[in-house]
Amino acid sequence: MLKLSGISKIHQAGEVQTTALDRIDLDIDAGEYVAITGPSGCGKSTLLSILGLLDVPSKGEYWFEGQNVTGWSEAKLSALRRGRIGFIFQSFNLIEELSVFENVELALEYTAMPARERQAKVTAMLQKLGVQHRAGHRPSQLSGGQQQRVAIARALVAGPAVLLADEPTGNLDTAHGDEVMRLLRNINAEGTTVVMVTHSPAHAAQASRTLNLLDGRIMVDALRAA
């Protein structure tokens, strides 16, 4: 489903060159649950950006669902992202000026879906994640766990093929973190490909495959024993 071939990402700041990713080859099949680990600055977020079509590699090719998206314009990438990729962040990234309902609806706002259908999908997703009763509230009125569930609802409401999670439990306590991990397992069980960046070995162990990065290179690519 996702294929990276010889991907490198080099950042240039003045005369200083930094290699964030170094000749990455990676295949992720549909329905996989992949955890990416590594120390700070190893290239985890950069890898996630490229997988999420948010950043373009300096070298190599990226195939997304059979299409070579290397060299595509931002407009084309944006259109491809729409509804195909969901994102979950460590800091939730909910918009304070919008209600919970509107935050989730944001993911469908730029599709061609009619308003009524959009609202029905949002309502269903909020119910599924158990935050329907907070639909009219602002994000700051929710607990951390509830905010992350809303963020997950936003990531899933369009029915994405891939869910990218960047340290989804980083700002949560243990109980809420476990709850989020349980949600991710369920999402994956329903068929969504999940790629998660995490610092937690325990959470990484819940994935079916673990990639360990160091200095922009994949050092370990391990499948969890069934």
Add this chain to the structure above:
Amino acid sequence: MRLRDFRIGWRLLLQERAYSAVTIFGLAAGLAACFLLLAYVRLSYSYDSHVPQAERVFMVKTRINSPSVAGWYENSPLPLLQAAERSGLADAAGVVLRGDVTLRQGASMSLIDFMLFSPGMPRVLDLRALHGDLAATLLRPDAVALTESKARQLFGSAAAAIGKPLTLEQIAFQVTAVVPDPPAASSLQYSALAGIASHLVPDKQRRAWERSWGGIVTRLYVRLAPGISEQAMQETLQDALDHSPLASEMPAAMRDSLQGMKFMEFGMTPLRGWYFDADLAAKDSDGKHGNRAQVLGVAAIALLILLLAAINYVNLATVRVMRRRAEIALRKLLGAGPARVAGLLLAESMLAALLATLAGLLLAWLLLPACSLLLNRPLAAAIGPGTILAALAIGAATGLLAGLYPAWVALHVRPAHAMAGRGGQETHGTAWLRRCVSVLQMAAAMALSATTLAVAWQTHYASQSQPGFDPRPLLVLELPVNFIEGKAPRQLRDALLRLPGVEGVSTMPAPAGRFYLGLNNPVQRSDGRSVTMQERSVSPNFFQVYGVQPLAGRLFDPQREQENNETSVMLNAAAARALGFATPQEAVGQTLQITSHRSGTTAQPLVVGVVPDLRYQSLREQATPIIYRNSLYAQYLTVRYKGDMAVLERQAEALLRQYFPDNLAEIHRAGSYISANYADDRRMAGMLAAASVIALLLAVFGIYVLSAYSVQRRSREIVLRKLHGASGGAIARLLGKEFGWMLGAAALIALPPAALAIQRYLAPFAEQAPIGGWTLLAAVAAVVVVALSATVRHTLAAMRLPPALALRS
């Protein structure tokens, strides 16, 4: 506030020089505009304040109730002076007659603004000579007094002028006194004075004035005795008129036309109230009077501009405070209490405001000449040490008040949050407050722009509208003497006719566009119906020269009507209607009876034709009934010319010098007299335009800052939307929506009062330009363009925000 706070403020200003320069300059521009406009207001309210005990000094104004010339006038009959002096109600009474006099010095000639004072006038004004004897000067027919600056200009020093000869109007005079210059804010402006008995006034003329109760030629002033009311004086003067020959010898027809009203009534204008006297302003074509409502409007605009500039400053200062949250938090962590934090912010604000005040004063000083020209007022007279101190006080107060909100924001910075890098956004309420003030800025710009466009459009329309004839081929020459006096005027006319390109030369009493009271006599139909109307004496070829065609009958025919043959007359359409003729044709062939109020004689001329109403005044006046008489008693020549008018002007000037070597040539294009009626309107349009430009600039500034802050505040939201597939256009529309509703709100606030102001401005005009609503739409469009230009940079920046930023905290 401590001295240290000002030092820190100074360092902060230097640290971000560009930002500080923009902040200070914006406030300076607003302060400069405010200072200049308030100087105008101060000048307007300070007229004649130099006269001691001015509350006891009054000018007598005259109201004429005859329908064709009804209105208030500054002048009154000369015999009234005696009535005032003998009444026992005044400490002093005097009359003033103003005119421009030709001064000859060697080969050069110039015009000098002159006033004739009766002997009692200096006591009315408490005017004393600096050198020489003013009282004696006013009694001698060959003596003049010069103002101090005029004496210096002509003779090098004031004292040196005493005893020196002067040639005025070809008559020899001697300088026997030097008086102080009248202040700029004075209703009486002159460079030289002489007495009523001066040789400048022919004896015959003076005797006629002294006898005539119907001729209003001089301005009468009285200094009332203590305890005497102006009403008592007014009644005494009215009584004197009611018992005068004017009242007892008035023709019955004229009395009937007054319908019970007196022909002439008097009013008492306080000397300090002369400038704003609305009655007198109505007949003021030179723009000497002010309009109180307009002046108060100017004051309101001045304060509005200051408010807009202060709002901009507050916006910028607040943004700066938000950027210094960490510093403010640290100060609080180290023990700074609310008073110290607030003091720091207020000191910075006052420092910036004081710098802006100094820059504003400098800017105002540089713009003073242009502003004085624009407003037609000597604004420098209103500026002195006191005004500068007041300006500094305004600047300091502005700084203090404008610093309150940033100080309040700083007081609400939470140290723990700020040190952890959290927060940094305004509260909901303050974000709305910021939007509301931006709406106010846009509304002010819209309202001012709409009003400016309407005033400018009406002024342009009025200046360009033809007054019933095409003024472009016409040149007007003012004769130093009446046409019937001597040979020189006829010789001049004949010489003009011989010039190539000249198609005709006619005479008239006054050009269109210049105020002319003239003779007003009752004109009666054969059935007894009578209307008092203005008489205009014109040469037989007058209408041909002006290119006017008759509505009925024929024009005066130079072949048929000899000059000065008053057996035929012409009426304008208003006169025909006033006399009750159903159509112009009905008036042709009718015999009228005209009784001269002055001589008592009656004439019975025949109406040979009716012409369209020619507009002799501005578009503010309706056409008045006029009867045209075939007479050469005139002061002006009009030349109809085919060719380059500049060539004719040179040739005409040369001929005037040839036939009148002792007089300055007064030559003007016919259109310039008409255009002069709208000088005040042009000034107002200019002032409104300047205020609109400042308001628009301040609005641009405010919207630019708001746009920057909006993008910064919503950067996370913008990035997330892009993450979820929003295109650049969708982001632009998102940001545009915020400013869109603000523009809509501004339009709702601004357009109704602007429409009302435009309606009130246009109401006095008898003819209005087809303005409709386009000025309002244009103003909205201008502000939309301004808003788009102010937001485009940050909108483009927002559209370019990379969605990958979402993955960074």
